[in-house]
Amino acid sequence: MQGNHPDMASDSRKHDVLILGGGIIGLACAYYLLKSGRGVTILEQNTLASGSSHGNCGTITPSHAPPLSQPGMIAKALKWTLAADAPFRVAPRLDFELFGWMLQFARRCNQSDYHRLALAKGPLLLRSRKLLGELVRAENLQCEFEESGTLYVHRDEAAFDAASGLPQTLADCGIVMQRIDAKRCRAMEPALNDSIVGGYWNPYDARLRPDRYAAELARVVKALGGEVHESTTITGFRNAADRIDAVLTDRGEFAADEVVFALGAWSPWLARQLGLRLPIQPGKGYSITYTRPACAPRIPLTLRERSVCVTSWDSGYRLGSTMEFAGYDTRLNRARLDALRRGAAEYLVEPEGPVVVEEWYGWRPMTYDDLPIIGRTSQWRNLMLATGHSMLGVTMSAATGELVAQLYAGGDTALDAATFSPARFGL
Numbered sequence: 001m002q003g004n005h006p007d008m009a010s011d012s013r014k015h016d017v018l019i020l021g022g023g024i025i026g027l028a029c030a031y032y033l034l035k036s037g038r039g040v041t042i043l044e045q046n047t048l049a050s051g052s053s054h055g056n057c058g059t060i061t062p063s064h065a066p067p068l069s070q071p072g073m074i075a076k077a078l079k080w081t082l083a084a085d086a087p088f089r090v091a092p093r094l095d096f097e098l099f100g101w102m103l104q105f106a107r108r109c110n111q112s113d114y115h116r117l118a119l120a121k122g123p124l125l126l127r128s129r130k131l132l133g134e135l136v137r138a139e140n141l142q143c144e145f146e147e148s149g150t151l152y153v154h155r156d157e158a159a160f161d162a163a164s165g166l167p168q169t170l171a172d173c174g175i176v177m178q179r180i181d182a183k184r185c186r187a188m189e190p191a192l193n194d195s196i197v198g199g200y201w202n203p204y205d206a207r208l209r210p211d212r213y214a215a216e217l218a219r220v221v222k223a224l225g226g227e228v229h230e231s232t233t234i235t236g237f238r239n240a241a242d243r244i245d246a247v248l249t250d251r252g253e254f255a256a257d258e259v260v261f262a263l264g265a266w267s268p269w270l271a272r273q274l275g276l277r278l279p280i281q282p283g284k285g286y287s288i289t290y291t292r293p294a295c296a297p298r299i300p301l302t303l304r305e306r307s308v309c310v311t312s313w314d315s316g317y318r319l320g321s322t323m324e325f326a327g328y329d330t331r332l333n334r335a336r337l338d339a340l341r342r343g344a345a346e347y348l349v350e351p352e353g354p355v356v357v358e359e360w361y362g363w364r365p366m367t368y369d370d371l372p373i374i375g376r377t378s379q380w381r382n383l384m385l386a387t388g389h390s391m392l393g394v395t396m397s398a399a400t401g402e403l404v405a406q407l408y409a410g411g412d413t414a415l416d417a418a419t420f421s422p423a424r425f426g427l
Helices: 024-035 073-080 096-107 111-138 157-162 166-172 182-188 210-223 264-274 334-347 393-409
Strands: 014-020 040-043 088-090 150-154 178-181 198-202 227-229 234-240 243-249 252-261 280-290 301-303 308-313 316-325 356-367 373-376 383-387
Touching: 014 024, 024 040, 024 210, 024 383, 024 393, 040 252, 073 088, 096 280, 111 166, 111 393, 150 157, 150 182, 157 198, 178 182, 182 198, 210 227, 234 264, 252 264, 264 280, 264 356, 264 383, 280 334, 301 334, 308 334, 316 334, 373 393, 383 393
Parallel strands: 014 040, 014 252, 040 227, 088 316, 150 301, 252 383
Antiparallel strands: 150 198, 178 198, 234 243, 243 252, 280 316, 280 356, 301 308, 308 316, 373 383
């Protein structure tokens, strides 16, 4: 049995590896597990890759090794608290879990932790960038992948100069970044207007269309024998001693030898049923997708002062980003969408495409140390976590899938697995 079976209840079989969550991380884990000879079944409450895997800007960015918890971030966050359109916003509300998370985040907003966490994240990003290119070519994934590089651009001289230490931070991680002047920025990217004062060029970054990457990866997973159950809501677990015997759903029970949590921002909700408190908060991001403008950027851009990401594909054009800690708020915040438009208008010759195709939001699974949680838990012998990828799920997907498969196989791993282990949170 393979493919989609939306109307089928579970059967009496015991599945090999049951992956909870059909986003890009769950699909990548499925791919590498199948390639290593394991059997895989995916449970997804909606349709595959319908959450944060769908509407992000699709940049593959080793250049994002430095964490969000940078020196000075707390002062900025406090300044932006009452601004509905701020790039980083914590919506005022009484939430003790968020308060505890923010305290841990604040503790890391110093130069020492900033550098330490960048060095920890860099190897995962570099490994994943390499694997992603290999995966796209090996499986002929039609996802508009291009080794384009990315360009961070500035309109403010002081902000441009304040970022001058970033190339060295990345160089310490083995990642190349070049500081370039305004003339070279506009020569490389004619879509930029005359207000640009300089930028930082990241030659090893890439881009793809994330929804197509997910769809193509799902196609390959099914072709390799992976079983997929969409529209399947997980309601609980049946446990015995220190093992999960079965996952309970609205379509029946699914017994399994091994269980992988790849539920993104929803991971903490279900983890609580197993007595696990995952240090993950939903960070809400937004995007607007258009038909392609005539003067679309050739290189993915980060408009630094406004924290707006701009990506073009042959099939479309997207403005995205922002970070809002507002819980699981399901409203499409018009102020934040308008901020994307205003930000793009400050930097670009043609900031918007002719037709709006989609306005979107999604929740990223944010950890306070900006590192994903990958590995077995100590409480449940057959539970593997693969979550907490913050804003870089697509970028980290291939290396996460490889690491999960290698951890199941035992023996050596391509990355230092202890760096991402749940044990750092006592899990």
